[in-house]
Amino acid sequence: MFSNLRKFGVNHKKISILHISNMCCCKIKASLKRLKPYVPLGRSYSSLPGLVGNDIKSLHSVISPPIAKIRNIGIMAHIDAGKTTTTERILYYSGYTRSLGDVDDGDTVTDFMAQERERGITIQSAAVTFDWKGYRVNLIDTPGHVDFTLEVERCLRVLDGAVAVFDASAGVEAQTLTVWRQADKHKIPRICFLNKMDKTGASFKYAVESIREKLKAKPLLLQLPLGEGKAFKGVVDVVSKEKLLWNHPSEDGKDFERKPLLETSDAELLKETAEARNDLIEQVADLDDEFAGLVLGEFSENFDLLPTEKLQAAIHRVTLAQTAVPVLCGSALKNKGVQPLLDAITMYLPSPEDRNYEFLQWYKGDLCALAFKVLHDKQRGPLVFMRIYSGMIKPQSAIYNINGNCTERVSRLLLPFADQHIEIPSLTAGNIALTVGLKHTATGDTIASSKSSALAAARRAEREGEKQHRQNSEAERLLLAGVEIPEPVFFCTIEPPSVARQPDLDYALKCLQREDPSLKVKLDPDSGQTVLCGMGELHIEIIHDRIKREYGLETYLGPLQVAYRETILNAVRATDTLDRTLGDKRHLVTVELEVKPIETSSVTPVIKYAPSVSEDLPKVSQEAIENGIHSACLQGPLLGSPIQDVAITLHSLIIHPGTSTTMISACVSRCIQKALKKADKQVLEPLMNLEVTVMGDYLSPVLADLAQRRGTIQEIQTRQENKIVTGFVPLAEIMGYSTVLRTLTSGSATFALELCNYQAMNPQDQATLLGRRSGLNQVL
Numbered sequence: 129m130f131s132n133l134r135k136f137g138v139n140h141k142k143i144s145i146l147h148i149s150n151m152c153c154c155k156i157k158a159s160l161k162r163l164k165p166y167v168p169l170g171r172s173y174s175s176l177p178g179l180v181g182n183d184i185k186s187l188h189s190v191i192s193p194p195i196a197k198i199r200n201i202g203i204m205a206h207i208d209a210g211k212t213t214t215t216e217r218i219l220y221y222s223g224y225t226r227s228l229g230d231v232d233d234g235d236t237v238t239d240f241m242a243q244e245r246e247r248g249i250t251i252q253s254a255a256v257t258f259d260w261k262g263y264r265v266n267l268i269d270t271p272g273h274v275d276f277t278l279e280v281e282r283c284l285r286v287l288d289g290a291v292a293v294f295d296a297s298a299g300v301e302a303q304t305l306t307v308w309r310q311a312d313k314h315k316i317p318r319i320c321f322l323n324k325m326d327k328t329g330a331s332f333k334y335a336v337e338s339i340r341e342k343l344k345a346k347p348l349l350l351q352l353p354l355g356e357g358k359a360f361k362g363v364v365d366v367v368s369k370e371k372l373l374w375n376h377p378s379e380d381g382k383d384f385e386r387k388p389l390l391e392t393s394d395a396e397l398l399k400e401t402a403e404a405r406n407d408l409i410e411q412v413a414d415l416d417d418e419f420a421g422l423v424l425g426e427f428s429e430n431f432d433l434l435p436t437e438k439l440q441a442a443i444h445r446v447t448l449a450q451t452a453v454p455v456l457c458g459s460a461l462k463n464k465g466v467q468p469l470l471d472a473i474t475m476y477l478p479s480p481e482d483r484n485y486e487f488l489q490w491y492k493g494d495l496c497a498l499a500f501k502v503l504h505d506k507q508r509g510p511l512v513f514m515r516i517y518s519g520m521i522k523p524q525s526a527i528y529n530i531n532g533n534c535t536e537r538v539s540r541l542l543l544p545f546a547d548q549h550i551e552i553p554s555l556t557a558g559n560i561a562l563t564v565g566l567k568h569t570a571t572g573d574t575i576a577s578s579k580s581s582a583l584a585a586a587r588r589a590e591r592e593g594e595k596q597h598r599q600n601s602e603a604e605r606l607l608l609a610g611v612e613i614p615e616p617v618f619f620c621t622i623e624p625p626s627v628a629r630q631p632d633l634d635y636a637l638k639c640l641q642r643e644d645p646s647l648k649v650k651l652d653p654d655s656g657q658t659v660l661c662g663m664g665e666l667h668i669e670i671i672h673d674r675i676k677r678e679y680g681l682e683t684y685l686g687p688l689q690v691a692y693r694e695t696i697l698n699a700v701r702a703t704d705t706l707d708r709t710l711g712d713k714r715h716l717v718t719v720e721l722e723v724k725p726i727e728t729s730s731v732t733p734v735i736k737y738a739p740s741v742s743e744d745l746p747k748v749s750q751e752a753i754e755n756g757i758h759s760a761c762l763q764g765p766l767l768g769s770p771i772q773d774v775a776i777t778l779h780s781l782i783i784h785p786g787t788s789t790t791m792i793s794a795c796v797s798r799c800i801q802k803a804l805k806k807a808d809k810q811v812l813e814p815l816m817n818l819e820v821t822v823m824g825d826y827l828s829p830v831l832a833d834l835a836q837r838r839g840t841i842q843e844i845q846t847r848q849e850n851k852i853v854t855g856f857v858p859l860a861e862i863m864g865y866s867t868v869l870r871t872l873t874s875g876s877a878t879f880a881l882e883l884c885n886y887q888a889m890n891p892q893d894q895a896t897l898l899g900r901r902s903g904l905n906q907v908l
């Protein structure tokens with residue numbers, strides 16, 4: 129581990145011990161993989177199909193494919209399942225790259241950010257556009273690391289369909305479960321690709337069973353593998369009863385043999401395939417009435433006569449309805465099975481018009497788009513990736529940002545093609561566009577053609593909402609993103625190299641926040657230092673790295689700290705009076721309130737008013753009171769952490785005429801602080817769901833170590849020769865875990881972490897933490 133990290137350190141000239149330990153997060157393999165220096169891409173790309181020189185006319189036919197022929201697809205998976213390798217093969221076979229990229233060599237197209245190449249993990253989702261057999265495929269590569277779950281969810285929002293890639297030797301892994309649930313939430317039709325069929329331990333049967341059991345999905349086996357592990361040589365197409373053989377393993381896999389199974393030469397295999405096909409037909413017939421009619425009617429006697437196209441059409445419908453998932457298999461690394469996967473993407477996953485987006489009716493053909501990714505390009509400024517749901521975007525035109533309530537101008541429109549971008553004159557519904565010139569649009573913003581168009585859409589949405597008795601606000605109805613941004617769990621201070629460079633740091637952080645809404649930046653009110661808050665150690669490390677690389681700023685990070693929360697254990701009342709004369713004006717407020725514990729798991733306090741207060745309370749005073757409450761709850765009395773699980777009731781409020789709203793807020797805030805100080809207090813710490821995959825031989829030391837980390841084991845399952853340990857562990861105990869786990873297991877274990885909730889610390893641990901924070905206890 130450390131030798132790899134040192135390599136990283138050398139590459140970056142200077143790297144602190146802190147960063148080395150920060151790097152050691154979450155997924156051992158992720159950090160260990162391929163820390164390589166940045167090498168500019170020496171890849172060769174093909175030009176767009178049908179594009180002769182820069183001929184705009186031929187370009188027009190290329191950029192406006194019929195909507196039925198568009199597929200907006202994402203690839204999702206657990207880390208290391210092979211998303212990037214599969215994407216690389218897809219780009220190669222579709223003709224967009226002329227050579228094969230390799231994650232292990234750090235020269236893939238989608239991992240185009242420098243850090244991605246160095247660390248070998250996919251941080252940013254890059255949208256890539258290519259064609260396959262007359263279809264336009266926009267492919268978004270989603271990251272698999274737990275720190276970037278938000279990024280995955282945001283990308284899912286703009287997809288019409290997804291391919292879930294699995295490591296066939298591991299089946300369904302922790303991160304896939306998370307992403308699968310997110311895809312369920314956004315109702316995204318999926319197909320499964322069991323990758324790594326060439327790997328020792330690969331098991332088609334096991335992986336299919338784990339899809340059935342863990343994902344609670346109905347797998348439709350469209351293929352059977354020909355051999356497993358080293359013997360894997362191709363697949364059988366169950367639908368067409370053909371075998372597909374990649375006979376030359378050393379070659380690029382472009383050429384393969386597709387032969388019908390024959391009674392004479394493949395009797396056994398044909399029998400097995402015919403059985404699998406009959407099972408498939410029955411399964412699909414159970415889920416699709418139209419197909420059931422066909423099967424029970426003219427083909428009931430002999431399923432063999434059932435035309436392939438009819439079965440394919442029914443599988444398409446069932447996939448769209450999400451009542452089952454087609455399953456395919458292959459080995460991206462060994463160049464086997466990727467072309468049939470591409471066929472399946474075009475055949476079974478939906479086009480934009482197959483998806484029923486409710487909000488489209490409100491726009492009536494006007495522009496409606498979602499900005500799902502912002503990148504900062506040194507030459508061109510911010511580049512905003514947009515999914516267009518309806519209408520059209522043109523360069524040199526104005527657009528209206530609903531979230532930002534501002535009008536902006538698109539200067540240029542580009543077709544995203546990894547790190548090549550091709551200028552285009554317009555882009556229509558269903559497509560993914562890359563816009564240049566938008567100065568304020570951030571990731572997650574909804575775009576309309578103009579303010580009046582957005583207002584008209586809002587009115588239509590309101591009428592619809594009234595019909596269905598929905599209570600959403602105008603903005604909520606129109607905003608498409610709907611991605612909840614989780615609260616950060618880690619924070620640390622960040623300092624520029626000199627005070628003079630603070631504005632540069634502020635600018636860099638502002639840009640990075642536009643790209644990544646899960647990054648929070650705040651000012652420490654006591655020290656005046658800038659504080660970075662992120663979703664994980666790796667997240668903060670990457671932000672630090674990008675500031676150096678992209679903005680040329682060598683910044684210094686303070687120690688990484690866990691974001692604790694606080695709560696109270698009993699109800700308390702407090703009264704406070706603020707009496708201040710400023711100039712000739714007297715400001716006088718008296719407030720009496722009660723703070724009591726409730727269970728919400730939220731840092732937003734529940735606010736109540738006693739009837740005597742709520743009568744005749746002017747709106748401005750109410751706003752001032754609530755501002756005071758919210759600001760007081762941001763900093764608890766124990767650690768200065770946010771207060772969770774409280775309800776605040778205002779019992780009395782006396783305001784002297786002429787008192788400013790600022791003074792009302794200040795008095796309420798002070799009174800709450802007073803009440804919180806009187807209450808019995810409790811520190812809450814982030815508790816993580818942990819899944820460790822470890823060889824059986826190393827199980828005991830891993831369990832012993834987890835016990836020392838205050839971990840709770842929930843379950844230990846056996847998966848082939850591995851043990852899968854699931855449980856909970858406090859986040860504070862898991863920093864730098866990857867280094868320890870590696871030492872304990874000779875590098876053979878992997879782990880995944882996810883925030884579960886905030887739990888009360890026991891009195892002893894709390895006392896130790898408070899002692900450490902106040903400097904009284906320096907031992908730990």
Ligand SMILES: Nc1nc2c(ncn2[C@@H]2O[C@H](COP(=O)(O)OP(=O)(O)OP(=O)(O)O)[C@@H](O)[C@H]2O)c(=O)[nH]1
Nearest residue numbers: 208209210211212213231249250272324459460461
């Ligand atoms: N044996 C085998 N190894 C594979 C296959 N596909 C990918 N790999 C290897 O698995 C490792 C991970 O592959 P990636 O393509 O980076 O996986 P990923 O899912 O994109 O990983 P992240 O971007 O880090 O989430 C690399 O070492 C690949 O060479 C396969 O079909 N067979």
